[in-house]
Amino acid sequence: xxxxxxxxxxxxxxxxxxxxxxxxxxxxxxxxxxxxxxxxxxxxxxxxxxxxxxxxxxxxxxxxxxxxxxxxxxxxxxxxxxxxxxxxxxxxxxxxxxxxxxxxxxxxxxxxxxxxxxxxxxxxxxxxxxxxxxxxxxxxxxxxxxxxxxxxxxxxxxxxxxxxxxxxxxxxxxxxxxxxxxxxxxxxxxxxxxxxxxxxxxxxxxxxxxxxxxxxxxxxxxxxxxxxxxxxxxxxxxxxxxxxxxxxxxxxxxxxxxxxxxxxxxx
Numbered sequence: 001x002x003x004x005x006x007x008x009x010x011x012x013x014x015x016x017x018x019x020x021x022x023x024x025x026x027x028x029x030x031x032x033x034x035x036x037x038x039x040x041x042x043x044x045x046x047x048x049x050x051x052x053x054x055x056x057x058x059x060x061x062x063x064x065x066x067x068x069x070x071x072x073x074x075x076x077x078x079x080x081x082x083x084x085x086x087x088x089x090x091x092x093x094x095x096x097x098x099x100x101x102x103x104x105x106x107x108x109x110x111x112x113x114x115x116x117x118x119x120x121x122x123x124x125x126x127x128x129x130x131x132x133x134x135x136x137x138x139x140x141x142x143x144x145x146x147x148x149x150x151x152x153x154x155x156x157x158x159x160x161x162x163x164x165x166x167x168x169x170x171x172x173x174x175x176x177x178x179x180x181x182x183x184x185x186x187x188x189x190x191x192x193x194x195x196x197x198x199x200x201x202x203x204x205x206x207x208x209x210x211x212x213x214x215x216x217x218x219x220x221x222x223x224x225x226x227x228x229x230x231x232x233x234x235x236x237x238x239x240x241x242x243x244x245x246x247x248x249x250x251x252x253x254x255x256x257x258x259x260x261x262x263x264x265x266x267x
Contacts, residue, residue, distance in 0.1 A: 003075070005026065005027075006240050008027040008090065010089075012093055017203065018226075018232075021233055024226070024227075026234075033057060036218075038209075038212075039210075039211075041210035041211070042211070086127040093114045194216050201220055201223050203220070
């Protein structure tokens with residue numbers, strides 16, 4: 001923590017839903033990474049202090065040192081943050097690598113690169129915690145075998161053809177960073193009108209969305225509900241306030257390093 005407030009860096013930020021909830025729980029967002037031009041404008045309109053980082057940029061091209069430098073400027077500490085000083089990294093890598101629609105691919109193929117960039121950033125920042133959101137397809141198989149090629153006259157399914165093999169790869173990558181990992185499911189929420197959608201996602205009424213009507217629907221629909229973010233943030237904040245020893249090892253009852261949440265709309 002810096003100035004007695006836990007620090008958050010946000011990846012795949014979208015309209016800031018998850019991070020707004022984290023702010024309500026007591027976290028201070030110091031840098032964001034988002035490539036959608038309307039989404040970053042939405043962030044800048046509502047959080048002017050993030051103007052420097054709220055510009056369209058792709059995570060594949062992001063240098064972690066730049067993120068830590070941006071954080072140091074926001075905090076006005078006269079230096080770049082060091083690895084290990086960030087309390088929380090949040091992120092919502094797009095669902096394509098784990099989608100149940102179309103051809104299934106593995107985390108190792110090009111469609112999985114965004115997840116691997118999330119892992120890269122976490123590895124280099126070394127936060128105390130990270131929270132990652134992804135979609136229901138994460139529970140599917142890495143490689144799909146058609147049903148007419150299964151059964152008594154066919155070889156048994158390979159490990160990467162089994163349901164849940166995609167999740168196992170993701171968990172292995174995360175555990176390889178030295179963190180304990182757990183995941184949970186959230187409830188499904190369905191959007192209605194733009195403002196009703198925003199309320200369902202628990203955005204405050206004064207939260208301004210930039211862009212066309214369709215862009216606003218997209219931003220809100222892609223967002224994690226604000227109060228869900230707050231609930232997760234409250235839990236992590238309570239651990240930090242208990243002044244546990246610095247580092248990654250915490251007691252079993254306080255394992256909240258990876259949250260896998262069901263998508264709140266049909267992507």
